[in-house]
């Protein structure tokens with residue numbers, strides 16, 4: 214332990230001894246301020262600085278906190294930063310990456326709280342923008358206070374009364390001005406009596422109501438500032454409101470941000486070219502950041518809707534940095550040379566000859582685009598977009614064959630294990646007939662898996678199928694030529710970047726079934742070329758979709774039963790696996806009900822994500838072999854499952870699913886030549902849920918459904934990608950801010966056309982590398 218720490222411990226013990234003998238220790242707070250401010254949580258120090266006297270119980274609490282802080286210091290001795298006054302006063306030059314703990318007044322406890330808000334560095338703090346803003350009005354007089362409105366009054370504390378109440382104490386602080394009196398009610402905040410002493414002038418902001426007892430205006434939810442600290446001309450009418458976490462006050466976070474701005478903002482470099490800022494009517498970055506934290510008299514409406522110039526400036530900057538990184542990544546990828554695949558492919562020819570159908574026009578066109586890429590001698594990075602059941606996977610398999618034909622391996626990664634199984638079983642036989650070897654890699658560590666891995670490493674396996682966990686697995690490929698990712702938005706540019714690190718930059722083909730507006734595609738796939746499979750195989754009869762209220766369940770199941778009796782199969786989808794507190798259908802109960810009531814005598818099985826893989830695999834295999842009539846399932850079957858004889862689906866509590874999910878689920882049926890039947894059983898209680906049912910029964914068009922979903926729920930919800938694949942922006946939201954994203958892409962394009970390496974845009978380049986440099990890392994080039 215350092216000298217300073219052991220000294221502190223000694224002092225601590227001495228103070229404790231004194232405490233036992235004295236009811237008031239003179240200078241206790243001064244001691245804290247002078248000796249402990251660098252190791253105590255800053256809120257405690259602040260408290261100590263504010264209050265001249267402590268009660269015995271408060272002292273005990275303080276000493277306890279001191280002890281905690283010292284033992285934390287001891288524990289972290291090896292790694293704890295030197296936070297002595299000296300080290301702070303030396304003022305290490307701050308930079309954006311400086312951890313917040315180096316800021317004055319940030320102790321371990323406060324650091325933890327800040328970390329909870331994702332504030333780890335100075336940059337995080339500066340970019341920790343207010344959640345909203347509050348217009349607290351110009352200070353007014355007590356007689357003009359209106360009930361329920363957020364207002365500020367300036368007054369003098371007249372009296373402070375304390376009362377014990379059932380759950381603690383109530384302080385009633387009466388303030389007054391020339392026009393009347395008002396009361397501040399403070400529950401369990403005794404310490405305020407030491408600060409708000411009679412005679413103190415304060416500014417109080419709160420919502421007041423008239424007391425039926427005293428007839429005076431009163432408030433229990435308020436903020437105050439000593440009037441002496443706020444000069445009238447400096448009074449901030451609009452104040453920022455930050456997100457908080459337990460034990461962190463608005464006051465505290467405001468003062469931290471303020472400190473960070475004062476000390477760091479002046480040295481922050483502008484990123485955007487001056488000319489761009491002017492032309493697009495943006496603000497200098499420093500000014501924008503400052504204004505978001507200190508909006509002054511800015512238009513509150515614009516602020517609340519994130520439409521102020523300051524907002525637009527910073528959103529634009531985040532977008533342009535991201536757009537530049539994607540475009541640079543793309544151009545770097547495009548320059549990477551690989552051995553071209555020969556034109557024409559025996560495997561592709563033989564495989565297509567075995568198919569019982571002809572490729573659709575769209576499939577042929579997309580496969581041609583892919584073939585051109587593969588034959589070009591440059592790396593392919595392409596996205597195949599197409600509605601459910603449009604035949605994307607088939608195109609992907611053709612592409613795989615072409616690459617395998619040139620002597621390389623292919624990995625196919627899908628979002629769920631069930632789907633990996635399905636692809637494996639579907640394509641294994643036909644590919645083995647062509648003399649190829651296919652492996653399915655699952656989690657776990659079996660002997661069989663070890664054997665497969667070794668064969669993969671020796672290049673004996675041509676096609677490797679697995680979930681996205683293939684990325685985590687220690688799979689060593691002998692010569693991986695193509696990675697196919699069936700991503701369903703679970704796989705963004707970040708993961709693709711990681712894939713490249715692992716896989717020596719092979720060709721990448723991404724498949725997605727959700728229609729994406731162009732701008733969003735730019736965000737997620739700006740580094741990819743896009744092909745669209747915009748046609749479904751001929752002969753598809755589509756799906757009839759009906760809606761029944763839950764009380765008419767019997768009607769729904771009767772209709773399905775008669776179809777099963779004709780030899781078709783059905784899915785029943787429930788939102789839950791087992792009984793829970795919520796009253797929603799669950800797989801267990803519904804299966805039991807079907808067995809006993811509506812589907813007596815039919816072969817019913819259950820499948821959900823919590824079953825062991827082996828069991829899931831067996832159930833899906835029996836379902837495909839028609840040994841099961843009805844599969845009662847959770848939404849695990851949502852993606853990719855393809856059993857053409859399964860033509861019916863009942864979705865229990867359909868109101869629980871979003872439109873995109875309902876569309877995906879329904880996409881599982883109507884994949885053969887028989888018209889599908891999808892029944893939505895629901896008790897929609899909201900207008901939005903009713904709308905969803907209506908849309909589902911009126912259209913099968915994925916693009917229309919996407920549009921409607923966007924309209925109903927807002928884009929973030931619909932794509933459900935916030936957690937997947939979309940980079941973290943501080944302010945920008947690619948879903949909400951499409952127009953700006955598009956503008957940023959155009960601007961990035963223009964800049965790169967003029968200056969492909971950003972030689973004359975050093976600040977822009979540096980900032981882009983700092984933020985999105987990981988996308989520019991292409992890993993090892995083979």
Ligand SMILES: Nc1ncnc2c1ncn2[C@@H]1O[C@H](COP(=O)(O)OP(=O)(O)OP(=O)(O)O)[C@@H](O)[C@H]1O
Pocket residue numbers: 570571572573576599600601602603604605606607608726750751852853854855857880884
């Ligand atoms: N040209 C075609 N003609 C007839 N059937 C086809 C054609 N192409 C594919 N299919 C069949 O249609 C079904 C769906 O094809 P595939 O799985 O490739 O579609 P997908 O677009 O990947 O589907 P999803 O997005 O729903 O997973 C499969 O049973 C497949 O064999």
